[in-house]
Amino acid sequence: MSAQLSDIDLVLVDKWQHNFPLVPKPFNLIARETGVDALDAISSYERLVANGVISRIGAVLAPNTVSASCLAAVSAPPHFVETAAQLINDESGVNHNYLRENDLNIWFVVVERDRATLEATLARIEQNTNLVVHAFRMEKAFHLDLGFSLTEQRLEKKTPVLPPVDMSVLEPGDIDLLEKLSDGIPLSDRPFLRIALKLGRSETSVLERLKVLQDAGIIRRFGVVVRHRSIGYKANAMTVWNVRDEHIDDVGATFSADPMVSLCYQRNREMPLWPYNLYTMTHANSREEALEVINRLSTMATQHVMSSDVLFSTKCFKQRGARLSRSVGVSA
Numbered sequence: 295m296s297a298q299l300s301d302i303d304l305v306l307v308d309k310w311q312h313n314f315p316l317v318p319k320p321f322n323l324i325a326r327e328t329g330v331d332a333l334d335a336i337s338s339y340e341r342l343v344a345n346g347v348i349s350r351i352g353a354v355l356a357p358n359t360v361s362a363s364c365l366a367a368v369s370a371p372p373h374f375v376e377t378a379a380q381l382i383n384d385e386s387g388v389n390h391n392y393l394r395e396n397d398l399n400i401w402f403v404v405v406e407r408d409r410a411t412l413e414a415t416l417a418r419i420e421q422n423t424n425l426v427v428h429a430f431r432m433e434k435a436f437h438l439d440l441g442f443s444l445t446e447q448r449l450e451k452k453t454p455v456l457p458p459v460d461m462s463v464l465e466p467g468d469i470d471l472l473e474k475l476s477d478g479i480p481l482s483d484r485p486f487l488r489i490a491l492k493l494g495r496s497e498t499s500v501l502e503r504l505k506v507l508q509d510a511g512i513i514r515r516f517g518v519v520v521r522h523r524s525i526g527y528k529a530n531a532m533t534v535w536n537v538r539d540e541h542i543d544d545v546g547a548t549f550s551a552d553p554m555v556s557l558c559y560q561r562n563r564e565m566p567l568w569p570y571n572l573y574t575m576t577h578a579n580s581r582e583e584a585l586e587v588i589n590r591l592s593t594m595a596t597q598h599v600m601s602s603d604v605l606f607s608t609k610c611f612k613q614r615g616a617r618l619s620r621s622v623g624v625s626a
Contacts, residue, residue: 299347302330306338307348307518314351314517316501316508318484332483339481339518348520349614350478353504353513356459357432360469360512362412363405364432365561365573367398368425375400378423379611387415391612394532394605398428398568401532401605402612428568434543434560437550438514459511467495471503477614478519523610527577529584530607533591534570536563541598542572548594549574554587569601581606 299307305328315323321339325332342348357363370378375393382388382402391402406412420427470493479485486504487497507513523530537545542560549572550558557575574591578584588604 302328303338303342303347306335307342307520310351311517311520312515316486316504316516318486318497318501320485321483336481336483343481346521348518350519351481351517352475352478352519353472353507354515354517354519355472356511356514357435357438359459359461360464360472361405361407362409363403364412364416365401365403365430366416366419367401367428367430368419368423369398370400370423370425378425381422382419383612384422385415385419387412388612389614391610392530392607393609393611394607396603396605400611428564430561430564430568432559432561433571434546436546436558436560437555438557438559461510461512463506463510463512465503467493468503468507471495471500472507521613522577527579529576529578529581531576531578531581531584531588532605532607533574533576533588534568534603534605535572535574535595535599536569536601537572537595538598538600539571541595545595545598546572549591552587552591554578555591570603 306324309327310324314320317323319332321332321335325335328335330338339348339351343350355361368378368382379391379393379400382391382400385404387404387406388402389405391400393399394401404412404415406415416427416429471489474489474492480488482488484497486500490497490500493500504513504516508516535545546558546560549555554576555574556577557573559573560571561573563569563571574588576584576587578587584606585604592599592602
C-alpha cells in the first residue's frame, strides 16, 4: 500500500492528517519532528500534490454548516456516461464525482453557498444531461473523517459520536477565510501570512480564527487530505442500508465504531426507487477486504437491516475540496 512513498513521505502524509500546526511557520515544526529540513518538507509536499498523492493541506469542514451540500446520483446509459460526467463536472459546485456499480451509476457531491443555489445547480444538471437527478440530503452524520492512519493497523474502535457544531462563533470574515482555504494553504515558509495578506488581515488573526472554528467543530479537521486510491486503497465501497427507522441511531453508532468504516451518515430515502437511509464508506486495499468489512457490519445489524447494496467505485471523474462562497449558507 505504501510502496509508492518513501519513509519520509509516509510520515509527512500520515502524521499530519490531523492536528496540522496552526502556527506561523508550521513546516519548521513538521521538519523538526520528521528529521528533515523545512525546505525539503515543503518540496516533498509540493511533489506529493503534483503526483496526486494528496489533494491539499487544509480544512475539512462539517457539512451543511457554512454551505449547503448534498449527494446526488443519475442513471446514465453506457454510451452517455463520459458525456454526462463531464457535464456534471462543468458545474463549479461539484467537488466529487464517481462512477459506481449500480443502475444509479454516477454519484456526485454538490456544495453551494445556500439551498437555493444548490437546488438551481441540481436543476441545471438535470436539464443539461436530460437525466433525472436523485438528491440524497444529509439527515444525520455519525462519522465523517477520511483521515485514517496509513501506517498503523486500523484495529481500534473509534468514538462513534460526533461532537456538536457551534455555529454561534461565526464572525464576519470567517467565510472569506475559509474560501481562501478551499485549495489548501500555500506551500511556503509562512502560509498563513500569505493568506492573511490576501485578506488584508494579520497572520495572528487568521490563526486565531482557524483555531476557534476548529474548536467549534465547523472545521472537523485541519491537515493533509489524502487521495487514498493513489496509495493503494483501490477498493472504494459505498454501502447503502435500509435500516428500520427506530433503530437507525443504534446501527449508525455501531457501524461508525468499526475501524474500517471511514464515513457513516443518514440520508433521505426516495421510494420506491431507493429505500436506503444509511450509508457507509469503506476504503480498503482490495475488493475482498472491503466485502469482509461489509459482511461483518451486516452480521452485527442483521435484525435491524431490511436490505442493503454495495456500490464499488470504478472511476473517479472529479475529486477536490469544496469551494465556498462569501455568503453563509443554510442546511441542505
